[in-house]
Amino acid sequence: MNHYLYFNSRLIQHVFKQAEKLNLGKDWICYQLDLNHIDLELFKSLKPPQYMQHAVAQRQLEFYSGRILTQAILAHHFNFYQPITSCVQRLPQWISPILGSISHSKQQVVVMVSCQVNYIGMDIEHWVSEELLTDGQHLILNQQDLNIWQKAQSYFSFQQFLTLVFSMKESLYKAVYPQVQHYIDxxxxxxxxxxxxxxxxxLKFSDHIQKKYQLLDEYDGYxxxxPNHIMTWVSQLK
Structure with a gap:
């Protein structure tokens, strides 16, 4: 039996007040939180889960803010108060029919939750660095991605496109991880x-990966x- 981390209502309300609701469509509830508005001292009374006991201050700030914001969304929009943060398992423990995804980049945290989807994964990324742009693109883009670049270059800079692809694949991997339970290149x-x-x-996986993990033939991403970042999510309505 798992032990769960509980957050008091005062802490949940405080974090929720600092967050901004995003209009990403009627089928998903999404909030963004600027961590510059959150003081790590708020969480000093919490006993960290096993996997967070040696985390640096920034990681603690991201973790607690994301989990508490998630609990706030669940309470406010779904009338759901059961904790989803296990003290021994790293991933949020979603309770059907609710699914969600948490992401962070620099000082921004986003949380997306829905009860109308079969799977969901979300990611936020600030524009990739010049180093990744020049030295790391071969680790992210394959030939099919480059074919899409031929259509995208009228709308995005290459830096923006590389960030889009990187973020979309992150969202895709988050969406399928509960089924796959394994890293995919x-x-x-x-x-x-x-x-x-x-x-x-x-989006689609290579034939080998698709067959190995019995994944869908294709996935929808948004x-x-x-101005300085992109948000992506991969999901399918029931």
């Missing part, structure tokens, strides 16, 4: 369709661009 997933009007892509 970035080059084993591809974008093969893109719609700029709908801000939507279709994105929203902000």
């Amino acid at each position: 970035f080059l084993d997933a591809s974008l093969f369709e893109i719609s700029f009007a709908e801000q939507r892509v279709k 994105w929203q661009v902000a």
Whole structure:
């Protein structure tokens, strides 16, 4: 039996007040939190889970803020108060029919939750560094991704496109991880369709990975661009 980490209502309400609800469609509830507004001292009375006992201060801030914001969303929008943070298992313990995803980049945390989906994965990424742009793109982009770049270059800089692909694949891996339970290389997933009007892509895994883990033939991904970052999510309605 797992032991769970409980957050008091005062702490949940405080974090929730600092968050901003994002309009990403009626089928998902999503909030973004600027960690510059959250003081790590708020969490000093909490006993960290086993896997967080040696985490640095920034990681603690990201972890607690994301988990507490998630509990706030569950309470406010779903009337759900059961804790989802296990003290021994790293991943949130979602209770059907609710599924969600948590991501962070620099000082931003986003949480997306839905009770209308079969799977969900979300990611936030600030624009990739010049180093990754020049030295790491071969670890992210395969030939099918580069084919999409031929269509995307009228809408994105290459830096933005590389960030989009990186983030989409992160969202995809989060969406399928409960089924796969294993790391999948970035080059084993591809974008093969893109719609700029709908801000939507279709993704697929290599034949080997798809068959090995009995994954779907294709997955739908969505994105929203902000001035210095991008948010992506991969999900399917029931």
